[in-house]
Amino acid sequence: xxxxxxxxxxxxxxxxxxxxxxxxxxxxxxxxxxxxxxxxxxxxxxxxxxxxxxxxxxxxxxxxxxxxxxxxxxxxxxxxxxxxxxxxxxxxxxxxxxxxxxxxxxxxxxxxxxxxxxxxxxxxxxxxxxxxxxxxxxxxxxxxxxxxxxxxxxxxxxxxxxxxxxxxxxxxxxxxxxxxxxxxxxxxxxxxxxxxxxxxxxxxxxxxxxxxxxxxxxxxxxxxxxxxxxxxxxxxxxxxxxxxxxxxxxxxxxxxxxxxxxxxxxxxxxxxxxxxxxxxxxxxxxxxxxxxxxxxxxxxxxxxxxxxxxxxxxxxxxxxxxxxxxxxxxxxxxxxxxxxxxxxxxxxxxxxxxxxxxxxxxxxxxxxxxxxxxxxxxxxxxxx
Numbered sequence: 001x002x003x004x005x006x007x008x009x010x011x012x013x014x015x016x017x018x019x020x021x022x023x024x025x026x027x028x029x030x031x032x033x034x035x036x037x038x039x040x041x042x043x044x045x046x047x048x049x050x051x052x053x054x055x056x057x058x059x060x061x062x063x064x065x066x067x068x069x070x071x072x073x074x075x076x077x078x079x080x081x082x083x084x085x086x087x088x089x090x091x092x093x094x095x096x097x098x099x100x101x102x103x104x105x106x107x108x109x110x111x112x113x114x115x116x117x118x119x120x121x122x123x124x125x126x127x128x129x130x131x132x133x134x135x136x137x138x139x140x141x142x143x144x145x146x147x148x149x150x151x152x153x154x155x156x157x158x159x160x161x162x163x164x165x166x167x168x169x170x171x172x173x174x175x176x177x178x179x180x181x182x183x184x185x186x187x188x189x190x191x192x193x194x195x196x197x198x199x200x201x202x203x204x205x206x207x208x209x210x211x212x213x214x215x216x217x218x219x220x221x222x223x224x225x226x227x228x229x230x231x232x233x234x235x236x237x238x239x240x241x242x243x244x245x246x247x248x249x250x251x252x253x254x255x256x257x258x259x260x261x262x263x264x265x266x267x268x269x270x271x272x273x274x275x276x277x278x279x280x281x282x283x284x285x286x287x288x289x290x291x292x293x294x295x296x297x298x299x300x301x302x303x304x305x306x307x308x309x310x311x312x313x314x315x316x317x318x319x320x321x322x323x324x325x326x327x328x329x330x331x332x333x334x335x336x337x338x339x340x341x342x343x344x345x346x347x348x349x350x351x352x353x354x355x356x357x358x359x360x361x362x363x364x365x366x367x368x369x370x371x372x373x374x375x376x377x378x379x380x381x382x383x384x
Contacts, residue, residue: 006260021199022095037313039097044248046347053367054347056182056212059365060298061086061245063291066281073280076275082271084279091286097224100257107273109211109239111251114139115267116175116207116235116254121146124173124204129159133182133209134354156186156320157326157358159195168203175200178209179224180216183352183360185320190222197224201233205260206235212322213245214292216301228255236262237369241277242323243292299323302363309368324362334359340382344375 043221045059046052052059072085085105093100106112113136120126121140128134130150140146151167154160159177168175177197180187197206200247208224216222239252251274254261285291306325310317317327329337335350337359342348346368349360361372 001082013135022063028206046067048357049345050372051364053291053362053364053368053372054128054360055351056116056242056296056322056362057247057364058243058245058299058323059293059368061285061291063283063288065246065284065287065288067134069280069284070277073276074271077276079191080271081274081276081279082333084276084283085274088251088283088286089253091283095286096255097229098225098255099258101261102228102255104254104268105271105274105279106252106254106268107278108118108247108250108253109209109237109327110136111268112252112254112264113137113204113207113209113237116237116319117176118143118145118267119264120174120205120207122173126174126176127151127164128171128176129164129181130154130178131181131184131355132159133158133211134176137176140237157190158169158333160184161188164169164199165196167305168200172207175305176207176209178211179361180212182211182322183324183358184318184348185188185322185324185325186318187216187222190224194224194227196199197227198232201227204233206234208233208234210236211239212242213238215296215323218322225255228257231257233257233260239286240282243295244282245280245291245295246278246281246285249281250275251282275371290345298366299363302366302369303374305362305366305369306363309376313376315380324360327359327361329357329359332357332380337379337383340379341372341375342372344379346372346375 025118061326085130089100089103089105091175093102104112115141117126117137125147126137127149128365134148137148141148149172151160152165161182177193179193197208200206213219213223224234225236225238228236235254235256237254240249240251241247303325305321307317310327315329316326318323333356337347338350363369
């Protein structure tokens with residue numbers, strides 16, 4: 001059976017992803033009284049003078065080609081996006097050497113990842129490392145239809161593939177790997193990961209979230225898409241939110257066997273969840289190598305700035321192949337550190353799970369990265 005992607009094929013997560021969060025802070029908030037709602041900051045993006053380094057966005061996007069496509073698409077904003085979704089599917093399929101039936105488009109990768117987790121929860125639990133981007137998989141716990149089984153902590157914060165394989169038993173329906181991992185930024189060796197996926201997929205579905213693949217130094221070498229082509233029970237997820245600079249335009253996708261796409265599609269709402277402007281931007285960006293190369297160069301420059309600043313201030317960080325860095329604050333609490341940095345108009349992330357001394361900072365515009373660098377010694381001095 002083939003999937004009608006105009007109506008039934010999975011293109012976006014449904015109510016399971018309705019845990020969208022509104023974060024209110026001094027720099028990003030709305031004030032409300034009985035009579036009206038007043039916007040306190042610019043409607044789009046961070047306020048002037050605020051370094052937004054907390055969400056792994058690429059502030060250099062959308063590219064010029066994407067912006068032109070958005071303007072053109074907006075003129076047809078009155079129409080549903082079925083045809084443009086089909087066009088993007090075809091482009092992704094051609095590049096990855098599969099038929100379009102192997103591709104499902106989503107509102108960001110969040111929709112498809114949440115639906116993938118819910119689909120897996122029908123037959124078992126989800127296995128992952130102790131620390132990974134688990135927001136969408138948490139849908140199964142929020143709905144009390146399954147749980148995430150986590151590996152014990154790894155001293156180096158790496159994914160222990162051998163331990164993960166040994167942990168796959170009859171209760172596990174899906175294994176989730178994020179590569180490079182978020183929030184650590186660590187890249188799992190692609191040769192080792194490929195060997196793991198081949199043997200693990202004989203016991204359970206393996207989901208490889210490659211949100212940051214295009215940010216890495218060797219995207220083609222690091223991807224697991226070839227395993228899908230070879231018929232292994234592997235799902236690869238990607239997004240246009242990161243290197244393409246389209247986080248606010250919400251386009252992502254998975255590549256998987258057609259029967260897997262169809263099964264996951266039961267938890268989506270079809271192309272009605274997509275928008276013309278986002279699809280147009282994705283189509284225009286997909287082969288924009290000039291923009292992507294320029295973005296990678298800025299990301300690398302920002303990373304070097306942060307690494308140097310951390311070292312100068314006696315701190316260390318994990319090696320990153322992403323557009324963020326996971327820094328070891330030693331004895332400093334990451335949430336307290338985050339709050340202190342926010343007072344300097346620098347927004348970063350706080351504590352992940354119980355990793356209280358680890359702090360994630362994204363690579364925004366270089367002038368904003370410089371604000372982090374400049375604020376670092378001042379903030380650290382408060383804890384000495």
